[in-house]
Amino acid sequence: MGQRLRRRSALVTGAGRGIGRAVALALAREGANVLVCDLGVAMDGTGSDQGPAEDTAGECRKLGVEASAYSADVSDFKATEEMVRACVSRFGSLDILCNIAGILRPRMIFNMSEEDFDRVLAVHLKGTWNLCRHACAVMRQQRYGRIVNCTSEAYAGTVGHSNYAAAKGGIVSLTYDVAREMGRYGVTCNAFAPRARTRLSVGDDQDQGLQKRMEAGLISEERLQGMEETRREGADPEHFAPFVAYLASDAAANVNGCVFVASRATIGVWNHPAIIHKFTRDWEIEEPWSIAELEKRVPSELLSEYVNPAPAKA
């Protein structure tokens, strides 16, 4: 048992299973008290079961900290306000917030229902915003806080997950924003993209999905191999959960607004989006850009090293 998070109070969503559970335990191992929040839903977000949250809370208590299970839906604004209030009234503060709850509803965009889009956005993006919103009100008063959001490498673009990719991209932007709004109050906000073997990432459905996409020419064999390598590199999230505990600790007081990747084998940091090539003009005296000029300059001056990720097929 470490002492780095002693007397800290943590709220972890999605803590009943997979990565959230490993993170809750890693925080508890460093002495944090934990509110274990999880609705206990199926992979697609349906159903509910208090069992997983109760189980994780029990495992945390075995480590000698205080822990309670809390069953509520992160997409519900009022319910998340209650969740934050429950943490403060149970432990006296809310020092660490880890937004990890998530679901999947993969379909190609032309087959995706509005409900599948809305639900995935509601759980990931709205859920993360809800908890940041309520936690930041408390953390601002405390002048202390650590927020760790969970994104995915899918945020940089994938296939068959337009809802999920959009939600995870939104979480990256939200993280950049919260970091800048809250840094002055002693609150940091970072995100990590995990690679782990959990029910969301490994299973017959996922294997068949990848195989089908390759057969349909949507991903190359090379890309499929790369994804399989990523999945092999992934492991029990216990391997990298200590990284989240590190982000929640005093040692990371000056780490704010970063997006990391975390797996058994790799901890990496993504670059912040930046303009890499540009051309400019004197807009006060020159005419608007002409299409003829753009046809010439965009390929040669902006996109000379660019490769289209999905060129048209005959």
Ligand SMILES: NC(=O)c1ccc[n+]([C@@H]2O[C@H](COP(=O)([O-])OP(=O)(O)OC[C@H]3O[C@@H](n4cnc5c(N)ncnc54)[C@H](O)[C@@H]3O)[C@@H](O)[C@H]2O)c1
């Ligand atoms: N497994 C991976 O390799 C991987 C890769 C990238 C991102 N992620 C992200 O990691 C996070 C955790 O995923 P996991 O792989 O551990 O999956 P998981 O299914 O094992 O755990 C997710 C947990 O979130 C809970 N949950 C879902 N919707 C909820 C809601 N509305 N309210 C409260 N709780 C809810 C579920 O009950 C479940 O216990 C997700 O945000 C996922 O998108 C996972």
